[in-house]
Amino acid sequence: MSQRRLIYLDNNSTTPCDPRVVDAMVPYFYDKFGNAASRSHHFGWEAEDAVDYSREQIAKLLNVEDKEVIFTSGATESNNLAIKGVFEMYAKKGNHIITAETEHKAVLDTCKHLEKAGAEVTYLKVQEDGLVNLADLEAAIKPSTILVSLMWANNETGVIQPMADIAKICEKHGILFHSDATQAVGKIPTHPRETGVHLMSFTAHKMYGPKGVGALYVSRKNPRVKVTAQMDGGGHERGMRSGTLNVPGIVGFGKAAELARLEMHQDAERLGKLRDRLQASLCQLEETKVNGNENSRMPHVSNISFKHVEGEGLMMTFNQNIAVSSGSACTSASLEPSYVLVSMGLGDDLAHSSIRFSLGRFTTDEEVDMAVKLVTDGVNHMRELSPIWEMYKDGVDLTKIEWAAH
Numbered sequence: 389m390s391q392r393r394l395i396y397l398d399n400n401s402t403t404p405c406d407p408r409v410v411d412a413m414v415p416y417f418y419d420k421f422g423n424a425a426s427r428s429h430h431f432g433w434e435a436e437d438a439v440d441y442s443r444e445q446i447a448k449l450l451n452v453e454d455k456e457v458i459f460t461s462g463a464t465e466s467n468n469l470a471i472k473g474v475f476e477m478y479a480k481k482g483n484h485i486i487t488a489e490t491e492h493k494a495v496l497d498t499c500k501h502l503e504k505a506g507a508e509v510t511y512l513k514v515q516e517d518g519l520v521n522l523a524d525l526e527a528a529i530k531p532s533t534i535l536v537s538l539m540w541a542n543n544e545t546g547v548i549q550p551m552a553d554i555a556k557i558c559e560k561h562g563i564l565f566h567s568d569a570t571q572a573v574g575k576i577p578t579h580p581r582e583t584g585v586h587l588m589s590f591t592a593h594k595m596y597g598p599k600g601v602g603a604l605y606v607s608r609k610n611p612r613v614k615v616t617a618q619m620d621g622g623g624h625e626r627g628m629r630s631g632t633l634n635v636p637g638i639v640g641f642g643k644a645a646e647l648a649r650l651e652m653h654q655d656a657e658r659l660g661k662l663r664d665r666l667q668a669s670l671c672q673l674e675e676t677k678v679n680g681n682e683n684s685r686m687p688h689v690s691n692i693s694f695k696h697v698e699g700e701g702l703m704m705t706f707n708q709n710i711a712v713s714s715g716s717a718c719t720s721a722s723l724e725p726s727y728v729l730v731s732m733g734l735g736d737d738l739a740h741s742s743i744r745f746s747l748g749r750f751t752t753d754e755e756v757d758m759a760v761k762l763v764t765d766g767v768n769h770m771r772e773l774s775p776i777w778e779m780y781k782d783g784v785d786l787t788k789i790e791w792a793a794h
């Protein structure tokens with residue numbers, strides 16, 4: 389009872405598996421271990437039936453046809469398959485791709501890779517609130533544009549892009565629209581067909597399913613989209629993704645999708661209130677800034693900058709009790725400020741002072757209250773120790789100071 393529980397507010401990195409998901413998976417490690425591609429005996433049929441059922445659950449969540457769901461190993465692979473697959477399949481049509489600076493690395497690095505293979509890529513800047521400017525998007529389109537790839541919701545800020553408006557622009561110009569919807573699927577309604585999204589990536593482990601399994605939605609009609617396979621082999625998944633299916637993982641993914649369809653609205657409503665409470669409490673601290681458009685944002689996410697407090701240092705003050713992410717991405721040698729926040733126009737200092745809080749299905753009221761207290765204490769503590777905060781309080785204009793060395 390007295391065991392200390394680490395408060396997990398990093399659900400955008402990964403979510404715990406729902407116990408109901410694990411329960412659904414277990415038989416597929418034991419007696420139902422068949423290969424879904426074995427067409428000649430009971431073990432294979434049993435596995436295939438389970439995969440079919442999961443595909444149906446996922447299709448129901450998205451309001452699409454079963455056959456439009458292609459299983460992969462996760463959203464990284466889905467993004468690679470969508471972007472490289474379209475680039476190769478539609479090479480005759482053009483070589484220009486439009487994306488944004490705030491996309492996940494799985495999209496950005498895929499585009500970088502394709503630039504070496506002859507692609508031309510436009511990386512749109514975003515507005516201060518994290519939203520893509522639709523006029524910028526339309527202005528970037530040229531006759532050689534074959535694909536627009538823009539995420540549904542951002543992993544660092546939770547900002548939701550105007551998907552239907554983007555889709556309209558793509559439709560008008562006859563361009564395919566891919567979306568990395570990893571952070572949105574299972575949390576808010578994501579219906580690619582109604583929205584006008586032709587390819588959509590997502591993954592089980594961000595929606596209370598297991599790691600190592602994801603999917604790519606590929607529209608089969610109006611338009612019928614094809615992607616070149618990135619993995620050669622047995623021709624599984626309608627030839628788009630070879631490899632023996634991860635049956636237990638897919639079963640868990642299907643269960644997670646079923647639960648999401650039934651429970652997302654109540655989860656979102658509860659978490660929205662909890663997030664608002666967390667944010668309002670923390671914003672009582674002086675000099676705080678919420679990053680990202682507050683009217684177009686995932687209900688469980690809040691990214692807050694605490695001015696003059698270094699995020700990684702702040703995390704050290706409560707690291708033993710709360711798991712969150714800071715706006716400093718740990719790269720090989722140095723702590724780089726988050727490129728997402730920098731793209732939104734935050735200075736390095738504000739980006740470094742940001743913390744992402746992402747709540748989840750298993751977050752409780754008590755945990756949020758405890759987190760508020762720990763973060764508040766941590767910020768106050770850091771500021772008490774900070775000469776910069778003292779100068780700020782003394783009314784020194786910090787922007788006018790010339791520091792001796794950098």
Ligand SMILES: *Cc1c(COP(=O)(O)O)cnc(C)c1O
Nearest residue numbers: 462463464492494543570571591
């Ligand atoms: C987590 C994440 C990914 C990567 O998903 P994996 O399944 O871990 O490969 C891609 N895009 C976004 C927006 C994410 O949040």
